[in-house]
Amino acid sequence: MATNLIDTVKDYLTPEIMQKISSIIGETPGAAQRSMNSVIPAVLAGVADLSSSADGASQLSNLIDKATNNGNMLSNLPGQLSGGTATQTLLNTGSGILSALFGDRLNSIISALTSTLGTGSGSASSLMKIAAPMILAILGKERTARGMGTAGLASLLAEQKSSITRLLPAGLAGALGTGSGTLRQAAGVSTTFDENRTNEKPWLWPALGLVALAVLAYAFWGRDTGMKPESVKQGLASLTQMTLPGGKVLNVKQGSFYYNLAGFLANPSDTAAPKSFVFENLNFEFASAKLTPESVPTLNDLVELLKAYPSVQVKLEGYTDNVGDAAENKKLSLARADATKEIIVTSGIDAQRVTTAGFGEEKPIASNDTEEGRAQNRRLELVVQRG
Numbered sequence: 177m178a179t180n181l182i183d184t185v186k187d188y189l190t191p192e193i194m195q196k197i198s199s200i201i202g203e204t205p206g207a208a209q210r211s212m213n214s215v216i217p218a219v220l221a222g223v224a225d226l227s228s229s230a231d232g233a234s235q236l237s238n239l240i241d242k243a244t245n246n247g248n249m250l251s252n253l254p255g256q257l258s259g260g261t262a263t264q265t266l267l268n269t270g271s272g273i274l275s276a277l278f279g280d281r282l283n284s285i286i287s288a289l290t291s292t293l294g295t296g297s298g299s300a301s302s303l304m305k306i307a308a309p310m311i312l313a314i315l316g317k318e319r320t321a322r323g324m325g326t327a328g329l330a331s332l333l334a335e336q337k338s339s340i341t342r343l344l345p346a347g348l349a350g351a352l353g354t355g356s357g358t359l360r361q362a363a364g365v366s367t368t369f370d371e372n373r374t375n376e377k378p379w380l381w382p383a384l385g386l387v388a389l390a391v392l393a394y395a396f397w398g399r400d401t402g403m404k405p406e407s408v409k410q411g412l413a414s415l416t417q418m419t420l421p422g423g424k425v426l427n428v429k430q431g432s433f434y435y436n437l438a439g440f441l442a443n444p445s446d447t448a449a450p451k452s453f454v455f456e457n458l459n460f461e462f463a464s465a466k467l468t469p470e471s472v473p474t475l476n477d478l479v480e481l482l483k484a485y486p487s488v489q490v491k492l493e494g495y496t497d498n499v500g501d502a503a504e505n506k507k508l509s510l511a512r513a514d515a516t517k518e519i520i521v522t523s524g525i526d527a528q529r530v531t532t533a534g535f536g537e538e539k540p541i542a543s544n545d546t547e548e549g550r551a552q553n554r555r556l557e558l559v560v561q562r563g
Contacts, residue, residue, distance in 0.1 A: 180336070180339070181220060181314070181315075181318075181332075181333075181336055181340070182216055182217060182220065182336075182339070182340065182343065184314055184318070185216050185220075185307075185310065185311055185314055186212075186213075186216065188250065188253065188310065188314070189209065189212060191205070192254060193253055193254065193257065194208055194209050194212075196254060196257035196258060197212070197257060197303070197306060199259075200257065200259070200263065200302060200306070201295075201298075201299040201302045201303060202299065202499075202547050202550060202551070203295065203299060203547060204547075207295070208303070210293075211293045211295060211299070211300070211303055212303060212307065213343075214289065214292055214293060214343075214344070214345055214348060215289065215300070215303045215304055215307050216307055216311070217340050217341070217343040217344050218285065218289065218304070218344060218348055218352065219274075219277070219304060219307045219308050219311050220311060220333075220336075220340045221337075221340050221341055221344060221352050222274075222277035222278050222352065223236060223277065223311065223312075223315070223333060224333040224334070224336070224337045224340060225277075225352075226276075226277055227329065227330040227333045227334070228330070228334070233326050233327065233329070233330040234326055235276065236326075236329070236330075237326045237329065239273060239276055239312055240312045240313075240315055240316040240319065240329075241316075243269065243273065243309050243312040243313055243316065249266075249309060249310065249313040250310070250313050250314065250317065253310070257306070259463070263463075264461065264463065264464060266305070266306065266309060267302065267305045267306070267461055268461070269305075269308075269309045270304065270305030270306060270307070270308040270309050271305050271461070271468065271469060273308040273309060273312060274304055274305065274308050275469055277308070281351070281352075282469070282470050283470035283473070284351050285304075285348070285351045285352060286300050286301050286304065286470055287351070287457075288348045288351035289303075289304070289348060292345045292348055298459040298460075298468075298551075298554075301459060301468055301470070315329065318332070415427050415428065415429055415430075416428055416429070416430050416435060418435075418438050418442075420438070420480065420481065420484035421484045421485070422483070422484050424480050424483075424484060426438065426477055426480060426481075428477065432456060433453055433454065433455055433456040434477045434478070434481070436453060437453050437478075437481060437558070437560070438481060440453075440560065441481060441484075441485050441488065441560070449560060449561055450491075450559050450560060450561045451559070451560050452493075452557045452558065452559045452560075453557065453558045453559075453560070454541075454555050454556075454557050454558075455474070455555065455556045455557070455558065456474075457470075457471065457474050458471050458474050458475075458516075458556055459471045460512055460515075463508070465508065465511035465512045465514070465515040466515065467515065467516070467519070472519065475516065475519055475520060475523070476523075478520065478558070479520055479523040479524065479525060482520070482525050482529065483524065483525070488529070488560060488561070489529050489530075489531075489560075489561045490529065490530055490531075490558055490559060490560050490561070491530070491531045491532070491533065491558075491559040491561070492513040492516050492517055492530065492531070492532045492533070492556060492557070492558060492559075493513060493532075493533050493534075493535060493556070493557040493558075493559060494508075494509030494510055494511075494512045494513035494532075494533070494534045494535065494556055495509055495535050495536065495537070495538070495539060495540075495553060495554065495555050495556070495557070496508060496509050496536050496537050496553065496554055497537060497540075497544050497549075497550035497551075497553040497554050498537040498540070498544040498550075498553075499544075499550065502536055502537055503536075505536035505537050506534050506535065506536030506537075506538075507534065507536075508534070508536075509534035509535060509536050510532065510533065510534025511534070512534070512556060513532035513533060513534055513556060514532050516532075516556060517530045517532050537553070540553045541553060541555070
């Protein structure tokens with residue numbers, strides 16, 4: 177009987193390690209440990225899926241080689257989780273691994289984890305970035321100890337796939353796509369396991385039905401220079417279609433950042449300007465001004481809105497909690513606002529329309545005495561001044 181991989185990974189999560197991880201994500205060690213109990217099978221499920229095809233197994237082997245070439249990670253875990261450059265390097269490595277494992281599904285997986293764990297998306301993302309290189313390093317150690325090649329490692333993962341998926345929360349299993357006759361395509365790797373084409377894509381007909389509904393709704397509303405929101409059901413989430421001046425259509429969730437922003441811009445009678453909106457699903461790498469990969473697409477709708485309303489001027493204001501040096505926090509908050517502006521300008525918005533400011537721990541919107549409050553204070557705001 178093969179060693180249980182989940183238990184093997186958990187053996188490395190000593191109290192010392194969990195204390196350091198909890199400091200990184202801003203949660204208690206107990207909460208971090210409970211979260212890791214879902215994160216570990218999630219990452220392992222992605223690893224098992226990737227290794228299910230010959231090309232995927234080869235890609236996984238290469239990922240393990242790169243992870244283990246960064247030094248003996250497992251013997252130096254405390255040092256890599258102590259903050260600074262070492263921790264940032266670890267998180268960046270994890271980010272690359274997750275992108276290779278999950279591709280464009282990563283954002284939905286993090287969202288499912290966030291909902292399951294009851295933590296912020298930044299915490300869930302950081303936990304996955306920590307777990308990914310650690311898991312690959314453990315697999316590399318197991319591969320060496322057993323004298324396995326690429327096929328042997330794939331076989332080991334296949335043996336344990338069912339036990340891994342059984343530990344996934346229901347919502348997360350759906351986001352990962354486990355339990356179907358075919359497994360997901362990761363990072364452009366094609367995986368086909370069933371010659372019965374009738375069962376190859378069980379999601380196809382429901383998806384086509386949603387597309388048809390959206391097309392009919394769009395045809396009904398037509399294109400004009402205003403916005404006509406109507407609800408569209410996508411799964412259990414209520415989305416709204418908004419037609420912008422110029423004809424661009426946005427699909428946004430009711431009550432969300434973009435729903436409120438678009439409604440404000442489309443209503444000339446609302447004179448409450450300047451008006452601030454707090455970004456949602458916009459996260460940065462730990463102690464860095466670099467946006468996480470899953471956060472960059474969040475800005476796409478903002479670019480479309482700014483293009484639709486070319487006279488609107490906006491200001492990006494960065495804020496932090498009160499943890500750490502106040503001067504450094506202020507510098508980081510400005511750097512994050514500037515990094516966000518750079519993406520917006522690169523996407524085609526005139527730089528003169530976007531200004532930035534960093535306020536650090538000033539102007540908190542919640543108490544810094546709790547993690548929930550600190551998470552709210554770590555934010556980026558968009559301040560709109562009508563043109």
